[in-house]
Amino acid sequence: MTTDFSLWWEGLSALQKVYWLIAIPFSIFFILQTILSLFGGDSGESHGDADISVDSDTGIDFQFLSIKNLVAFFTLFGWVGILTSSGGMAIGWSVLLAVIAGLLMMVLMATLMYFMGKLTESGTLDLKRSVNKTGTVYLPIPPKRNGMGKVQIMLQGFQTLDAVTDEENEIPTGSLVEVTGTLEGEILVVKLK
Numbered sequence: 001m002t003t004d005f006s007l008w009w010e011g012l013s014a015l016q017k018v019y020w021l022i023a024i025p026f027s028i029f030f031i032l033q034t035i036l037s038l039f040g041g042d043s044g045e046s047h048g049d050a051d052i053s054v055d056s057d058t059g060i061d062f063q064f065l066s067i068k069n070l071v072a073f074f075t076l077f078g079w080v081g082i083l084t085s086s087g088g089m090a091i092g093w094s095v096l097l098a099v100i101a102g103l104l105m106m107v108l109m110a111t112l113m114y115f116m117g118k119l120t121e122s123g124t125l126d127l128k129r130s131v132n133k134t135g136t137v138y139l140p141i142p143p144k145r146n147g148m149g150k151v152q153i154m155l156q157g158f159q160t161l162d163a164v165t166d167e168e169n170e171i172p173t174g175s176l177v178e179v180t181g182t183l184e185g186e187i188l189v190v191k192l193k
Contacts, residue, residue, distance in 0.1 A: 023078025030075045069106040077102035141171040163188040
């Protein structure tokens with residue numbers, strides 16, 4: 001077995017040996033980081049104040065140079081180099097294609113991570129999205145903004161929110177209302193539907 005390996009290894013050109021020495025270890029790293037990513041091994045948990053982290057988190061920026069991207073680059077660089085040099089391609093073209101394939105993999109990985117980072121939600125209820133939606137009065141709403149009632153509305157899930165109205169009469173429980181605006185970003189302004 002070792003004799004076969006030695007003969008095979010000695011039959012390779014210097015460039016092919018370099019490609020193999022790059023492809024094998026980086027492929028192992030790539031597989032390990034993929035497995036760790038799937039099982040949360042690279043979560044980068046912080047043990048500091050969670051509220052500070054959440055308030056300042058804007059997602060993942062486009063990171064072209066990262067450990068993951070470099071591992072992906074060298075993995076693809078090595079394997080494309082092996083394939084092209086084994087196929088008899090000239091050294092210059094082999095290296096060029098290997099570099100291009102590695103760079104494309106880096107761009108793909110960086111783009112994938114960027115868009116995955118943008119999938120996060122803030123979790124903050126945005127009342128501006130309630131305008132023109134229909135809800136049901138839960139607690140009666142006094143007329144002419146003389147007090148607040150409550151409205152149940154589907155907004156980022158089912159919500160019960162404070163509401164006022166400009167109507168002449170009280171809006172009773174169970175009435176359908178339409179949201180026309182918000183006050184101070186916290187109170188719905190509604191009208192009978």
